[in-house]
Amino acid sequence: MTERRVLVVGWRAGIGRALESLGIPFAIWHRAPLKNPPAGVHIEVAPFPSTSKTVRDHAQPFVERGPFTHVIAGTEDAVVTASYARRELGARRSKHTTVRRCHDKLFMKDALTKHGVPMTPYVDGNTVRAPSDVIDVLGAPVVVKDRTASGGRGMELVHTSEEAAHSPLKRRIAERFVDAPEVSIESFVARGEVRFENVTEYLQKKHVNGVPAALPEPLRTRCLELSRRVIAALRIEWGITHLEVYLTSEGPLFGEVALRPPGGYIMEAMGLAYDFDAWMAFVSVELDLEFAFPTEAPYRAAAVVLHPGAGTVTAIHGEAEVAADPNVKRLRLKVAPGDAIDPRAGVGADVGYALIRAPDRLALLESIGRTQKTLVFEMARGQDDRARG
């Protein structure tokens, strides 16, 4: 086996833990200083550019420290940078068109429309002449969002032509609103083949993710078919995909696909439900290493993502009681009384989380309910906080 050396662009602690336990050396490129940097690892703090020339400039410190055999992107904002960095460093290459189509929602939807993938009607914001056109063409309400953002950042729900006039459309995408529950599908792909797949249920959008989803057949199969169709259409050869689907009365509608590990502690929830190390599995497919995937989920798991809204924490109640629930496998609070909390800019912002595992769905839902009722953030909210949410 050739010696592997890895560059991680867009740090996720799970990637570092997996690489460490494999004994594979790595360096980190992150856009901000790390809160808990791993010991003895070279870290460059630099932006994540999205053109080949700027990536070339920023990758120089790593070229000097090379060679690197693999570049792993951990976060959405790092996927394009990582793709260019692979070329700069002579590491295992990804198809750049594939990466772009997994990052830019317009390229993604244009490409998948050609393959007949069902999705809500959308328009390229650059082609809209009058803002009211989006309402006329798509029908209200309309969702306007940045093409390359993630976690719902900067997203707007527009109901009228007047509202549309206040929503910038340049370099953005507008879509007809879909009023339907959502699931995501996580697929581990190696050598062009789907090796493992999971459906995650958004039990409470932005707050609680359940694994595996309790979907009746044939709906579950139809979701997996949709995911496989997208993976094939975009010619994804390796990595993990996180694909979002709306479950409408007409059937599953494609939402978007990402070529990186999901957020919302879905990796941890998958680990608990299927009893495996999802981060190790991810690193294995990235490095083209063998991995024995589980074939079924012996448990039901959920991640409860905590965010009490903007304000100052005055007290936190129920921590010990929640932690004492044998189904609660991990409870992390990142804030304490006195800490100020910003409004939640995107779903990636949280003040902690609980990971819950139970033998069946009913027990899981009970533990989720108890956790949410018992764990109370007492907050002092200023006028600003109330206005900003």
Ligand SMILES: Nc1ncnc2c1ncn2[C@@H]1O[C@H](COP(=O)(O)OP(=O)(O)O)[C@@H](O)[C@H]1O
């Ligand atoms: N057209 C839409 N109809 C209904 N909900 C939407 C629509 N677009 C986005 N959303 C909601 O916002 C969330 C984030 O939007 P998404 O397109 O997934 O972008 P991001 O890259 O920010 O995750 C979705 O999971 C969904 O809940």
Ligand SMILES: [Mg+2]
């Ligand atoms: Mg999304």
